[in-house]
Each structure stands twice: as structure tokens, then as C-alpha cells.
Amino acid sequence: MTIAAPTAETRWRCTLCGNLTRFDVTRSSRVIDFVHFDLSGDSKVEETQVLAETVESVRCRWCNAVDQVELVARPGAEESADGGSEQG
Ligand SMILES: [Zn+2]
Numbered sequence: 221m222t223i224a225a226p227t228a229e230t231r232w233r234c235t236l237c238g239n240l241t242r243f244d245v246t247r248s249s250r251v252i253d254f255v256h257f258d259l260s261g262d263s264k265v266e267e268t269q270v271l272a273e274t275v276e277s278v279r280c281r282w283c284n285a286v287d288q289v290e291l292v293a294r295p296g297a298e299e300s301a302d303g304g305s306e307q308g
Pocket of ligand 1: 234235236280281282283285
């Protein structure tokens with residue numbers, strides 16, 4: 221099953237318990253690391269370029285349901301045009 225990644229307008233929501241905030245995400249990615257060695261041989265990744273990234277599974281931290289997330293609109297995403305007053 222492919223999980224859609226959240227976007228600027230959407231976020232994940234667990235369909236079982238309603239969790240919106242805490243998930244364990246298993247993902248695979250293909251990246252280019254810029255590895256910088258110092259003279260003693262210690263290395264540090266100074267820059268990472270992501271070539272491809274796939275979310276393989278998402279587990280809810282509250283109820284442990286796996287791949288039971290749906291995309292829902294973020295608060296304010298629909299009304300951002302006229303900027304209504306928001307509480308909280
Ligand atoms: Zn849940």
C-alpha cells in the first residue's frame with residue numbers, strides 16, 4: 221500500500237483513533253550525501269540531496285494501527301484566502 225505524503229494543505233489523520241500528531245514513518249530514500257572528512261579521518265555529512273523518497277508505512281503512535289491514515293485538510297487550509305479569525 222502506498223501512503224500519500226502530507227502536503228502544504230493536508231496532513232495525516234489516523235482513521236481509527238483520530239491521531240493527528242504522532243506517527244512512526246518507515247521510508248526508503250535514495251540520497252546523495254556530501255561527506256566531509258577532517259584531517260584525522262572523522263567524517264560528517266554536511267549536505268544531503270534527496271533524489272527519491274517513498275513512504276513505506278505509517279504507524280499510529282497512539283493505537284499502533286499500521287497504514288490506517290488518511291489525508292485531511294490542515295486547519296485553515298480552506299479559508300486561507302480571506303484569512304478568517306482563528307481561535308487557539
Ligand atoms: Zn491511531
